[in-house]
Amino acid sequence: MPDPSLTEEQKNFIAECEAEFQDRFTKNDEAFMKIHTSESSKPPIMDPWYNKPRRNFDWSRQNQNQNRRNNHWERRHGDRSERIERHAGRQHLYSNRNNPY
C-alpha cells in the first residue's frame, strides 16, 4: 500500500527495497538467522574489579554539580578550592577559640 504522498523516486526506492529485502527476518535472511539462532549472550564480567563502594552515582546526570567529590573522572579545580576554603575557615575558628589571650 504505497503512501500517496511519496514522490516517484521514493516509491521506486521502497519497491527496490521490498524486492531486494523480501526475505528479511525470515529463515532465508542469513544475517537475521545468525542473531536468531545464536544463544543470548551473558552479561559482561570484569575480573578483577577494583571499585570502591561509593554512593551509586548516576553517570547519565553527570554535569549537574551534585556528587562532585565522587566524580573523579571530571576533577575540577573547584574541588580543591572548596576544600581549602573549608579547611581555612575551620582553622580560623579554632585559632580564635584557642587564643589564650
Place this chain on the structure above:
Amino acid sequence: MSLPGVDATVKSQLKNEELPDGEPKHVDSRFSRVSDGEKSKLPKNEERTSEEEGKPDTRKSKLSSASDVAKISKSDTGQDGVINSSTPSDLSTGANREQAKTDSSMDNTALVAEHYNSLEEKGLSQRSQSRIIFMRNFNNWIKSMLINEYLGKVRQDKSHGAPLKVLDMCCGKGGDLLKWRKANITHLICADIAELSVEQCQTRYNDLVGRNTSDRGFAPVFTAEFITADCTKVRLREKYKDASVQLDFVSCQFAFHYSFESLQQAECMLRNASESLRPGGYFIGTIPDAYDLVSRWQKCEGNKFGNDVYSVEFQCEEKTKPPLFGAKYNFHLEGVVDCPEFLVHVPTLCKLAGKFGLELTMFDRFENFYERMKDEGRSLLGKMQALETYPPYHEAPLLGQNPQDYQHAIQYMQNSTGHRKIGTLSQSEWEATSLYAVFAFQKMRTTWNADGKPEYVKL
C-alpha cells in the same frame, strides 16, 4: 527513545518517566502547553550545592565577560535571523510534504516530544536508587568509547589545533556535553525535538562554561548553539547560525530509530546528518538492533516481551515481515523511556544512506563493541561505575531482585579461586542493553553529474 545512559540520553540522554496520559497533541499546542505548565516543575536550583547557590551573581558576571559566551547567549534568542528569513524553516523537503502527512503520523512525533518535555528532573536520592543505574552508566561508557574512537579518526585528518565542529542530533538534556568537553571540540550544535530538554541542555552548557572560566590555562569550552526542532522533519541547516558550516562529526545517540516512522522522515534525518558533514567526517550513533528485536518477538508468544526492567510491545501484525518503515513498537524502560519507536532494517538504512553520501563503516552490537573496547576502556568503566560490584559491598547491596539476575556471576565465582570482586551487570539489565548496537557512517566525496545531481565517491 533515548535510552539510558544516557542521558539518557541519548539522549541521553535520557529522559525519564511516564508518558502523560493525555491524548496525542499536535505539535503547536504541545509547546504552548509545556511553557505554561511544565516549566514550573523544573527544579532548577534544587540540585545545586549550597555553595553554588550562594554566588550566582559572580558566575553570571564571569559569563558575560567571556566573549564567546556572549555569542552563545545570542543563539537562543533567534537562530534564523541571517539565513533564510523568507524560507519557512520547518519544511525540509518541500512544502507539500508536511501538509500531506496524515494526522496519525503527526501524533507520533508530538507524542515523543511531549514525553520528553514532560520529564521532570529527578532528585538525587531518587536517581541514585534507580534500578538501572549501572546499565545507564554502561550505556554512557559505550557512548564515550564510541565518540572517542571516531573523533580520534576525524582528528587524524586535521592539523593540530584545527577547529572541530560537531552536531549532536537529538541531544536531549545534554548528557554528552561533558564528553564533548573532554574531547576538546571547538563548536557544538545541539538539536532536539523537546523544547524543555533543549533548555536544560543550554543551562547545563552555561554551567559548564561558568565552571571552566576559572580554569585558567585550559582551553576554553567549545562554543555552542541550540536548536529546538524535529530532526526528522526540519532541515537543520537552515537553522544553523552559519548555514555554510562544515561539520567534522555528527552524533545521534539512542534516537535515530525514531526517524524510521516513514521514508520521508528517515530521508530528512539522513540529510541532516550528511549535508553539512565534510568528506571523511563521521556520523555515529546508537540504535536498537532490529534483528534482535524481531528475533525476540518471534520467539515470544503474542506481541510483548521483556523482563522487570524493560518491555517491548510490537504494534504491527506480521512477525515475519514487518514493513520497512513504520514498523512500530512501544519500548518501555524502567523510569526512563516509554515511547513509540520504529524498527531500523539495517540493509535498508545502508541503501538509503548511500543516497546521501554516507557509507556504513561499522555496525556492532553493544556486546561485541564492549568486548572490543573493554581493555582500552577499563579504567573508564570503573570511573563511570558502568558495572555493578559482585559480590556486593555491605554498603551497596545488589540492585537486581530477580534470582536469575546474578546467576552468571555466581557461576563464574564458583569456577574461580580467591575472594576477588568482579564487575558485572544484572541479567535483566543486560537483556535490555544488549538489544542495542553502535554504528558509524563515513561521508563520501561528492561530485556533481551533468544533471546537477550529486554523486558520491568512496574515499
